[in-house]
Amino acid sequence: MIENIRLSFRGILSHKMRSFLTMLGIIIGIAAIIAIVSTIQGTNEQIQKNLIGSGVNNVRISLNQGDWEYDYSSGIPDGIVPVTDEQLADLRKIRHAENVSLYHQRQDYDGVYHAATSLSGGYVMGIDTSYLDAAGLQIRSGRGISSEDLLHFRKVCLLDTDSSNSLFQGEDPLNQTIEIRGEPFVIVGTVGDKESFQPLIKTMTDYYTYSGEKSGKVYIPSTCWPVLYQYDEPEYVVIRADKTENMTAIGKDAESILNQNISGDYTYKAQNLMEQAKQIQQLSQSTNTMLIWIAAISLLVGGIGVMNIMLVSFTERTSEIGLKKAIGAPKKAILIQFLTEAVVLTSLGGILGVITGIILAYLISNLNGTPVAISVPASVFAVAFSMAIGIVFGILPSYKAANLDPIEALRRE
Amino acid sequence: MLLELKDICRNYGTGQAVVVALKNACLQVNEGDYIAIMGPSGSGKTTLMNVLGCLDKADSGTYILDGIDISAMNDNELSDVRLHKIGFVFQTFQLLAGETALDNVALPLIYAGVKKEEREKRAAEALEKVGLGERLSFYPSQLSGGQKQRVAIARAMINNPRILLADEPTGALDQASGRQVMELFRKLNEEGTTVIMITHDANVAKNAEKVMYIVDGELSDHFGGDVHEQ
Numbered sequence: 001m002i003e004n005i006r007l008s009f010r011g012i013l014s015h016k017m018r019s020f021l022t023m024l025g026i027i028i029g030i031a032a033i034i035a036i037v038s039t040i041q042g043t044n045e046q047i048q049k050n051l052i053g054s055g056v057n058n059v060r061i062s063l064n065q066g067d068w069e070y071d072y073s074s075g076i077p078d079g080i081v082p083v084t085d086e087q088l089a090d091l092r093k094i095r096h097a098e099n100v101s102l103y104h105q106r107q108d109y110d111g112v113y114h115a116a117t118s119l120s121g122g123y124v125m126g127i128d129t130s131y132l133d134a135a136g137l138q139i140r141s142g143r144g145i146s147s148e149d150l151l152h153f154r155k156v157c158l159l160d161t162d163s164s165n166s167l168f169q170g171e172d173p174l175n176q177t178i179e180i181r182g183e184p185f186v187i188v189g190t191v192g193d194k195e196s197f198q199p200l201i202k203t204m205t206d207y208y209t210y211s212g213e214k215s216g217k218v219y220i221p222s223t224c225w226p227v228l229y230q231y232d233e234p235e236y237v238v239i240r241a242d243k244t245e246n247m248t249a250i251g252k253d254a255e256s257i258l259n260q261n262i263s264g265d266y267t268y269k270a271q272n273l274m275e276q277a278k279q280i281q282q283l284s285q286s287t288n289t290m291l292i293w294i295a296a297i298s299l300l301v302g303g304i305g306v307m308n309i310m311l312v313s314f315t316e317r318t319s320e321i322g323l324k325k326a327i328g329a330p331k332k333a334i335l336i337q338f339l340t341e342a343v344v345l346t347s348l349g350g351i352l353g354v355i356t357g358i359i360l361a362y363l364i365s366n367l368n369g370t371p372v373a374i375s376v377p378a379s380v381f382a383v384a385f386s387m388a389i390g391i392v393f394g395i396l397p398s399y400k401a402a403n404l405d406p407i408e409a410l411r412r413e
Numbered sequence: 414m415l416l417e418l419k420d421i422c423r424n425y426g427t428g429q430a431v432v433v434a435l436k437n438a439c440l441q442v443n444e445g446d447y448i449a450i451m452g453p454s455g456s457g458k459t460t461l462m463n464v465l466g467c468l469d470k471a472d473s474g475t476y477i478l479d480g481i482d483i484s485a486m487n488d489n490e491l492s493d494v495r496l497h498k499i500g501f502v503f504q505t506f507q508l509l510a511g512e513t514a515l516d517n518v519a520l521p522l523i524y525a526g527v528k529k530e531e532r533e534k535r536a537a538e539a540l541e542k543v544g545l546g547e548r549l550s551f552y553p554s555q556l557s558g559g560q561k562q563r564v565a566i567a568r569a570m571i572n573n574p575r576i577l578l579a580d581e582p583t584g585a586l587d588q589a590s591g592r593q594v595m596e597l598f599r600k601l602n603e604e605g606t607t608v609i610m611i612t613h614d615a616n617v618a619k620n621a622e623k624v625m626y627i628v629d630g631e632l633s634d635h636f637g638g639d640v641h642e643q
Contacts, residue, residue, distance in 0.1 A: 003523060014511055323507040326468060327521045327568070328496025330489050406468050410507065 004337055008344040015313075019345060022309040025302020026349030026389065027356055030382045032295035034357025037378045039364055040288045042371035044281045057244050058136050059251045061237040061258060062105075064269045072233050073106060077266055082234045087257055091237060094253045096246035101134035102235035103127045104225045111228075112218055113179045114167040122163055122216040124180060126225035132191060134240045142174050142189030149188075149221045156221065157185040161192045163216030178218070181228045185220060237268075302349070303389040310342055310397035321401050322409025335402040342394025343387050350386025354379045414477075415575060415607055416442040416465075421474035423460050423630075434460035435471070436630040442576070442609065447602040449621035450611045450632075457630040458611045459580065465609060466499055466578050467491045479575050496524055500569030504581035506561040508553040508568075514540060515549040518568045525572060539567040543597060559590025566597060570606070577601065579610040583617050595620045 012019040063070040063080065070077065083091075083102055091100045104126030112119040125131075132144050140161070149156050157178065164173045173187045225233065239254055241247045251270025258268035314321070321334060358374055365372045423435040434457045442448060452458045463469035464476065467483055470491075476483040479498055486494065495501075508517045519536035527535070540546055543563040553561055562582060569577055579598070583591035599620060602608050610621060618624045625634050 003529070010511060319507065320509055323503075323509070324520070324524075325492065326466070326495060326501050326507075327524070328492050328494075328499075328572075329524045330492045332489075333524055407463050410468075410503070 004340040008341040011341055012345060022306055022345060023349030025305040026346050026386050027353040029295055029299030029302045030350050030353025030386055031356035031360055033292055034354050034382055035360040036288055036291045038361035038372050038374050039370055040285060041373040041375050043284050045373050046371045047280050057241040057247060059239045059247050060271045061254050061268050064267055065265055076233060080234050080262055080266060082232055090257045091254055094250055096242045097239045097250050098242050099134040099240040101130040101238050103131050104222060104233055105236050111181045117167050119163050119166055119216050125217050125219045126222035127219050128222050134238045137191045140190045140192045144189055145221050150223045153223050155185045156188045158189045158191050158219040159187055160217045163218050164190050166216050303393040306346055307393040310394055314397050314401045318409045321404050322406045325406035331402040335398050338398035338401045339394050343390035346386045346390030350383040354382055414441055415444045417477045419475045421471040423471050433630050438632040444607055445605055447608045447622045449618035449624045450627055451618050451624060452627035456627045458627055462580050462611050467494050497572055498575045500574035500577045502565050502569050502579040502582045504584040506565045508561055508564060510553055513550045513552055514564045517564055518571055521572050539571050543567045558586050559593050562594050576607045576609060581612055
């Protein structure tokens with residue numbers, strides 16, 4: 001076998017030009033597929049990253065009325081109670097959930113002031129010590145909310161980057177005081193997204209989605225919530241998943257736990273970013289599937305090219321085949337020799353195609369600004385597939401060679 | 414007896430266009446014989462050679478080689494017989510242009526399943542024996558006609574065949590090279606190899622112990638009236 005492969009390589013190298021032209025079809029086909037797949041994969045990863053945030057993976061569950069998120073500023077609906085201790089314990093038991101935190105949230109259009117500057121459209125969040133970790137936030141300066149803050153109802157708060165920019169315009173906000181609903185709160189820290197989160201905004205929709213998130217948040221101890229807003233306001237839930245893939249399942253589990261004791265028009269719903277990401281991905285995928293089909297046609301043409309060249313090379317080498325049969329090569333040996341040659345040729349084409357495809361993918365990404373993710377399974381599959389092409393399109397010429405009449409073959413010179 | 418042909422017939426074509434290539438050919442060859450078969454072109458020489466070499470099957474008659482009935486064998490068994498019992502030498506050498514002398518000689522050993530080192534060792538010895546020990550890594554294009562034919566002979570002998578079959582072995586060679594090849598055949602025959610050589614050249618045929626003639630597909634051990642020496 002090794003002998004056969006060695007001989008095939010020698011054959012291929014002795015006809016460099018012809019071998020290259022034969023492989024060209026395979027190279028182009030495989031390169032096109034790899035380039036398309038890499039671009040799709042890159043775009044998908046980007047979409048996922050933009051919507052979910054890499055390494056953050058948090059699932060938020062909120063109360064919905066019908067299809068809309070319920071806003072507690074219009075009062076607590078009948079029969080809706082805060083999350084019970086049993087429910088929280090159950091939430092913590094969900095598989096793949098790494099951290100669970102309950103929090104309050106209110107979009108307070110005219111509630112937060114620093115001197116005369118208002119944080120219009122900003123969010124006030126009532127959090128406990130577990131929130132920052134569960135939501136994937138990092139302390140940028142100062143400290144977080146401590147258990148003492150919660151225990152002593154301390155009027156302290158954290159700002160995120162956006163609220164800090166809106167209220168202080170680049171000034172250091174630490175130890176300054178802001179007013180929330182007329183109550184003074186001392187800023188003890190600032191928080192930001194994890195550094196790995198890098199949003200990319202490409203369309204207006206992206207912009208609106210993202211800017212909605214960007215209006216700024218102020219975090220206060222959850223025990224202070226009743227002072228500003230109302231008692232017994234039900235909490236939102238944020239759960240950090242271990243992996244992005246598990247977010248949907250965690251969301252489902254959390255929904256069923258929280259929906260146990262409520263009824264009517266109200267339901268808890270997980271904000272399913274994973275699902276949203278998938279929908280967008282599917283959209284880009286369906287257009288690219290067509291491209292893959294087109295590339296597959298070029299692979300087919302490449303395969304036919306291989307068959308052609310094999311048939312030509314077999315006519316050229318009739319006397320070689322005749323001699324080999326005369327000196328005692330069995331049919332099987334000739335068949336294997338030719339088949340190996342076809343497979344080596346197409347595999348080589350496949351490998352070159354993968355390399356070309358990767359280069360092409362980077363070129364496309366440079367021109368279009370789309371990201372690239374080289375898919376190892378796709379590359380392996382591409383090479384395996386070109387091997388299969390070698391077998392499929394090599395079998396006819398090889399079979400012909402193996403069944404050649406040695407007398408006839410030796411007569412032709 | 415090493416080899417026996419009994420009433421071998423071989424026709425080509427069908428219906429009106431039947432060409433009779435061999436007509437009731439009988440031949441007996443003992444171990445160590447050196448036989449030349451002479452005949453003009455179109456007399457059935459090559460067909461006889463192909464039948465003897467197990468490349469072609471007779472339409473009727475029996476062929477016993479080394480005690481085995483060849484007539485009843487299938488393709489794979491025939492290639493095995495060619496591999497182990499027959500060595501071919503052709504007029505046009507039939508060397509693989511892309512392979513060195515050593516690899517050309519070692520080729521049959523690949524099919525015999527011999528390991529690489531062993532193959533190279535034996536091929537080198539065989540080339541040594543035909544006087545080409547210095548040219549192991551030469552390609553056919555770098556060798557003269559006589560040298561090429563000696564490489565071909567080394568290849569034919571590599572598997573220690575029972576018969577060496579040569580089809581016009583000197584046909585493409587000048588006289589000096591032809592003599593060298595004949596010298597080699599004589600030496601191999603003296604060492605016990607059975608040689609059957611087909612030629613139309615009486616001077617070449619003289620080297621054999623026994624000369625047979627074939628005319629219009631009929632094989633006989635005496636010179637028929639209508640065959641003219643060339």
